[in-house]
Amino acid sequence: MIKLSQGAEAILYKDNAAVIKERFSKAYRLQHLDDSLRKFRTRREAKVLTKLGEMDFPAPKMQSFSDKRMSIVMDFVPGETLKHVLKHGDEFHTFAKEIGQKVGILHKENIVHGDLTTSNMIVNKKNHQLTFIDFGLSSFSEKIEDKAVDLFLLDRALEGTHFEFYPEIFEDALKGYEETNPESKDIINRLEEVKKRGRNKKRD
């Protein structure tokens, strides 16, 4: 077993073709709250991965999960994170469009990712699909507002991490989003409102 990553919330190991994601306890959180939060996120991630498997959406296949260990076992996705790929190349238009197309599909199925960053996308080197991971902050929602906020977080993440391609990278993503999401017009209009609110907040 090798350690893949240690984040703020979880530690990940690779065991042959499987990945084990374990959410560890945070010392500063009240024990009770910490346990229920970790349990909630583990269950949510497992539930969404199962649903994505049924949809044939490019995400790791869920193998098993444990409430006790607060862990999920899923398929290993071979490749680099999109963040890494974009930092080492300049072809961003195709990837950006693919991000948008895939977020459009998630939203059409009322799945809101909650943490749309390029570290949470892997360029699968076997099937060349952009594969989404890290569904611990995701939710099921039909609301235009929730989907607009998801896009807003993507916008912020792209601006912060891939400033050399911004704003084109997000504009390309929206073009892809329009292709796969029938409600895209309403959601993108709402995104403009969310952005305005964000600016007003800064001035307060």
Ligand SMILES: Nc1ncnc2c1ncn2[C@@H]1O[C@H](COP(=O)(O)OP(=O)(O)OP(=O)(O)O)[C@@H](O)[C@H]1O
């Ligand atoms: N199924 C997988 N296959 C290959 N690599 C993975 C897989 N899942 C995660 N990774 C790698 O591990 C890193 C961290 O995983 P992930 O984003 O799920 O956890 P995290 O951000 O630390 O946790 P969280 O945000 O849920 O607290 C990813 O950026 C990716 O490099």
Ligand SMILES: [Mg+2]
């Ligand atoms: Mg992550």
